[in-house]
Amino acid sequence: MSSKPPIHSAPDASRKPLRPLPNLIFASRWLQLPLYLGLIAAQGVYVFHFWVELVHLLEAAFGSQTALQALISSIGYKSDVAITSLNETIIMLVVLALIDVVMISNLLIMVIVGGYETFVSRMDLDGHPDQPEWLSHVNASVLKVKLATAIIGISSIHLLKTFINAANYDVKVLMWQTVIHITFLLSALAIAYTDKLLQASHHEH
Numbered sequence: 001m002s003s004k005p006p007i008h009s010a011p012d013a014s015r016k017p018l019r020p021l022p023n024l025i026f027a028s029r030w031l032q033l034p035l036y037l038g039l040i041a042a043q044g045v046y047v048f049h050f051w052v053e054l055v056h057l058l059e060a061a062f063g064s065q066t067a068l069q070a071l072i073s074s075i076g077y078k079s080d081v082a083i084t085s086l087n088e089t090i091i092m093l094v095v096l097a098l099i100d101v102v103m104i105s106n107l108l109i110m111v112i113v114g115g116y117e118t119f120v121s122r123m124d125l126d127g128h129p130d131q132p133e134w135l136s137h138v139n140a141s142v143l144k145v146k147l148a149t150a151i152i153g154i155s156s157i158h159l160l161k162t163f164i165n166a167a168n169y170d171v172k173v174l175m176w177q178t179v180i181h182i183t184f185l186l187s188a189l190a191i192a193y194t195d196k197l198l199q200a201s202h203h204e205h
Contacts, residue, residue, distance in 0.1 A: 043105060068083065074097070
């Protein structure tokens with residue numbers, strides 16, 4: 001039996017090349033590339049900061065006073081008595097600071113990968129085993145909701161750190177941080193509700 005030659009789809013003859021001005025405007029999206037590369041560099045700084053804090057925590061756990069004082073200075077912890085060893089509060093504040101770095105890094109990844117995929121160019125990750133689950137259906141609206149949710153998580157960590165170390169903060173600081181967190185929460189709810197209304201209107205049409 002003779003095998004049939006593969007059938008290649010003919011190019012879309014109706015698709016016309018862009019005129020010079022629209023082509024220039026469309027190509028201007030690549031101006032965002034240095035911005036995403038800059039965010040990748042910022043991601044590297046966060047990774048370095050994470051490991052510095054983690055190494056200080058491990059050294060302080062083994063009795064290093066230099067590492068302990070570096071941790072106390074970085075988290076802004078104050079006490080009426082001299083601190084010569086790790087206590088539960090310091091450990092909790094340092095761990096929350098590490099979680100904060102991780103969440104900000106996750107936010108950066110969403111902006112870098114999702115923003116590039118949405119506004120610059122396709123990455124052709126369909127079928128890739130490591131493709132993020134959220135990237136398969138990402139668009140500007142979904143990305144906006146996910147970013148708002150991530151910001152709420154980061155704000156929650158900051159608020160928890162403040163409450164744990166509340167004795168070293170003024171009442172006004174505690175109040176305003178709570179108000180700002182509630183504002184973030186209400187903003188995210190408004191964004192999600194608006195997106196839901198737009199999707200419902202789109203499905204009706």
